[in-house]
Amino acid sequence: MKISFTKALCGALASALFLAPANARPIDEDDFVKGEETILEDKGYILISGPSRWGVTLMKEPNPDDIARYQEAYEEAFAEASEDYEKKQARYLKRKENPIEGRALPDEPIKPERETFRIVQIERFMASQFGPTDVFKKGDGQYTYLEEVEPGTYTWYGPVFLSPGEGYIGQCYCMGTVKFEVEPGIITNLGNSLFALPKWEDDKTAPPLDIIYPMGLGAVTVKLPTESAPVSYDLPVSLQGQPVRTPELFAVGKINNFYGKMIGRMAPIEGVLAYDRDRVIDVKAERAAKAKVVAEAAEAKAAAEAKAAAEALQAQGKAEEQQMEDAIASEAQTSDQPETDTETGSHE
Amino acid sequence: MKLAYRLLPLLLPLAGAAQAQSLVDEQQTRSFTANEIAAVEMPTLGFDVRKAKVKDFKKYYYFHRDETSFEEAFADLTECDALSSGLAAYTGDREPYPGYYATQYGIGGVIGGVLGNMLADAIYGSSERRALRRINMRNCMGFKGYQRYGVPKKLWKEFNFEEGGGREDDEIREAALMQQAKVASGLKPQQEVLER
Numbered sequence: 001m002k003i004s005f006t007k008a009l010c011g012a013l014a015s016a017l018f019l020a021p022a023n024a025r026p027i028d029e030d031d032f033v034k035g036e037e038t039i040l041e042d043k044g045y046i047l048i049s050g051p052s053r054w055g056v057t058l059m060k061e062p063n064p065d066d067i068a069r070y071q072e073a074y075e076e077a078f079a080e081a082s083e084d085y086e087k088k089q090a091r092y093l094k095r096k097e098n099p100i101e102g103r104a105l106p107d108e109p110i111k112p113e114r115e116t117f118r119i120v121q122i123e124r125f126m127a128s129q130f131g132p133t134d135v136f137k138k139g140d141g142q143y144t145y146l147e148e149v150e151p152g153t154y155t156w157y158g159p160v161f162l163s164p165g166e167g168y169i170g171q172c173y174c175m176g177t178v179k180f181e182v183e184p185g186i187i188t189n190l191g192n193s194l195f196a197l198p199k200w201e202d203d204k205t206a207p208p209l210d211i212i213y214p215m216g217l218g219a220v221t222v223k224l225p226t227e228s229a230p231v232s233y234d235l236p237v238s239l240q241g242q243p244v245r246t247p248e249l250f251a252v253g254k255i256n257n258f259y260g261k262m263i264g265r266m267a268p269i270e271g272v273l274a275y276d277r278d279r280v281i282d283v284k285a286e287r288a289a290k291a292k293v294v295a296e297a298a299e300a301k302a303a304a305e306a307k308a309a310a311e312a313l314q315a316q317g318k319a320e321e322q323q324m325e326d327a328i329a330s331e332a333q334t335s336d337q338p339e340t341d342t343e344t345g346s347h348e
Numbered sequence: 349m350k351l352a353y354r355l356l357p358l359l360l361p362l363a364g365a366a367q368a369q370s371l372v373d374e375q376q377t378r379s380f381t382a383n384e385i386a387a388v389e390m391p392t393l394g395f396d397v398r399k400a401k402v403k404d405f406k407k408y409y410y411f412h413r414d415e416t417s418f419e420e421a422f423a424d425l426t427e428c429d430a431l432s433s434g435l436a437a438y439t440g441d442r443e444p445y446p447g448y449y450a451t452q453y454g455i456g457g458v459i460g461g462v463l464g465n466m467l468a469d470a471i472y473g474s475s476e477r478r479a480l481r482r483i484n485m486r487n488c489m490g491f492k493g494y495q496r497y498g499v500p501k502k503l504w505k506e507f508n509f510e511e512g513g514g515r516e517d518d519e520i521r522e523a524a525l526m527q528q529a530k531v532a533s534g535l536k537p538q539q540e541v542l543e544r
Contacts, residue, residue, distance in 0.1 A: 174431060175491055204544050206486040209479060260434025263484040265491065278491040 024058070024147035026134035032146075033238050044151035044182035047189045047239070049144040049232070052223045053132035054195075055161030055170055055213065056145070059255075060126045061153040061179075070122050077119045081112040124258050128154070129161050132213050132220050137236050144236055151184040155252050156194060156266070159222055160259050163213050168259040170211050171224060175254050176265035176280040178273055180247035187244045191233035195225040197249075198267035203275075208262055228267075249273075251282035377423045385418045388530045391507040395500050397539065405498025407482060409542055410507075411532045413494040422529035424492050429525060432484035433515065478510050486544075494532060496542040507531070 024046065031037040039045060048056065062070065088109040096105055119125075128149050136146035156177050160170035182188045211222040233246055251273040257263055268274050274281040393410070413421070430437035486496065507527035509516045516524075 175488065205490065206483045206544075208483065209476070254438050256437055257431050257434045257484075262480060263431055263487050275491070277493040278488070 024128040024130045024149045026130055027136055027146045027148060028134070029137045029146075029236065029238050032136075039185060039187065039242055040148075041185040042151075044149045044184055045187040046147045046149055046154070046182060047136075047144065047187050047191070047235075047244075048147075048194065049142055049234075050192050050195050051141055051143070053135070053143050053213075053220050054145070055131040055159050055211070055222055056129060057157040057160040057170075057172075057259075058128045058149070058154040059123050059157050060128065060150060061155070062122055062126050063152065066126060067122070070125050073125065074119050078112060078114065078117055081117060085109055085111055121256075121258060123255070127157065131161060132222055133215065137238070146187070146239070149182060151182050153179055153181055155179040155255070157255065158264065158266075159211065159224065160261055161213075166214075168261060169213070170222065170259075171208060171262035171264045172255070172257055172259065173266045174257045174263050175278060176273060176275060177252045177255070178249040178266060178269065179252045180249050182247070183245065185243060187239065187242055188247050189233050189235065189244050190247065191231060192229070193231050193233070193246075193249070194266075196229040196231045197269045198225070198273075199228050199269070200225050200267040201227045203265070203267035205264055208264075224264075250284060251280060253280045253282075254278075377419050378426075380419060380422070385530070388418075388526045390530055390534065391527050392503055393499060393531065393537065395503060400498070400500050402498065404501055405542060408501045408504035408508075409486075409496045409498050410504070410528065411489045411494035411496060412534070412537055413492070413532060414536060416494075416533045418529050418533045421532035422526060424489065424494070425525045425528050425532065428485055428488035428492070429521070431488055432481055433511075481511060490544045496544070497537045497539055498542055 027037050027045075046058070048054065060066070089111070092106065092108055099105065128147070130147050131145055134145070135143050137144045156173065156179065158171050158173040158177065160168055160172055163169045178194075180188065180190070208224055211224070213220045213222060235242075235244065249269065249272045265275075266273060270283075272283055274283050411421075411425075427437050490496070507524055509520060509524050
């Protein structure tokens with residue numbers, strides 16, 4: 001049995017609402033050179049380069065302000081859906097009271113209830129998407145994207161993006177990926193590291209479906225990386241002299257396939273991301289935990305040795321003290337004895 | 349249908365349901381009694397390789413992993429099935445705010461996923477969705493260390509389902525996944541392993 005399309009459509013219309021994700025804002029190199037765009041102190045900037053056009057979804061970890069914004073969006077959506085329901089219900093009742101011969105009565109609208117009313121998930125609410133269009137610079141076989149985003153911690157969700165008229169396309173790194181920090185007032189330069197660092201050749205997957213993005217009269221095929229490559233953080237000349245930092249990457253565990261697309265994972269990255277079958281290993285955390293255990297063991301050993309030394313010293317001290325006491329006692333005992341004529345041995 | 353098609357770009361983003369990201373991937377393993385496992389019918393897997401259409405194996409295959417219990421295999425297949433479908437596969441252990449997960453999961457999420465898939469069918473065609481599911485199950489189970497073995501379509505259909513026309517009924521789905529778990533945790537197949 002399959003679930004009916006109409007039923008699902010009506011249910012979804014009543015129970016969910018689309019909210020646009022907080023997209024990144026692309027910056028064009030010409031505008032930057034002309035001074036129409038600058039690096040603002042309160043904004044974050046992500047620079048990504050690669051050998052082909054690329055579509056990207058990054059998910060920002062929500063802070064308390066984001067969560068408040070999300071809750072506000074929920075309330076707005078719920079109020080809107082409730083208002084919409086009232087109108088539909090009135091039309092439905094009117095139609096029910098005045099049946100049209102030969103035409104069936106439509107399904108009764110479903111009243112939105114907080115228990116079942118949903119807006120888009122918070123992870124998607126926090127998603128920033130960009131590419132494959134709106135490059136900062138292209139040439140010499142390189143495509144560079146510079147995006148203005150809100151500062152925060154971003155998870156690299158994978159090459160998933162909205163294709164006009166097609167919906168979302170691409171592949172999520174749902175079964176293992178990385179995150180990094182985007183600081184305000186600085187360009188976070190990822191270079192080509194997200195494509196070049198992972199050992200794709202050691203983590204074979206099924207041949208993917210083509211990710212085709214229509215552009216103008218043609219189309220662009222977004223190529224998924226299959227092999228690691230030399231890592232480059234080279235900056236376009238126009239950005240040299242700007243505040244730039246290379247972010248540290250950290251492992252991220254499994255994430256849901258929010259867009260219902262191809263499942264994949266980032267291939268292992270030395271010192272960052274590893275796998276035990278499908279278990280994601282945070283290499284840095286693991287190393288830190290091991291280092292902590294070693295440090296604690298060393299500390300415990302040093303403490304034990306110090307304690308033993310102290311005890312030995314204490315024991316030695318006691319022994320010396322005892323010896324001294326014995327010596328004093330012995331001397332006292334000697335001095336308490338009556339004096340004798342050493343020659344005659346008789347008392348005077 | 350016309351109305352539905354006009355709404356496609358607007359509604360597509362509803363697909364899927366949320367969960368957290370966590371390195372603590374504790375799998376929820378459902379327990380089965382020996383009788384329950386014994387009651388799951390083992391599908392027929394024997395066939396004459398010389399007569400089989402080997403090129404069909406890129407579409408029709410099953411999974412097996414050594415030293416794997418029925419419970420483990422069922423949990424793995426269930427996780428991959430949910431992930432592939434765009435439904436909530438992971439619950440995580442951190443909430444963005446208290447009560448978030450309690451309010452996020454329910455019929456809304458399920459309908460969102462179902463609807464997204466149906467709308468995707470209308471756009472891409474059901475063959476694309478069938479291909480997507482094959483890739484997803486292959487990748488997910490491959491990451492989990494399962495090996496793939498080809499099987500003729502006729503036999504494959506007896507314990508698998510395709511979702512080109514919409515989401516399969518949950519009971520049929522679970523019965524198929526249990527049969528697949530029996531195969532995945534059963535005797536090692538005596539045939540060539542397919543590429544991961």
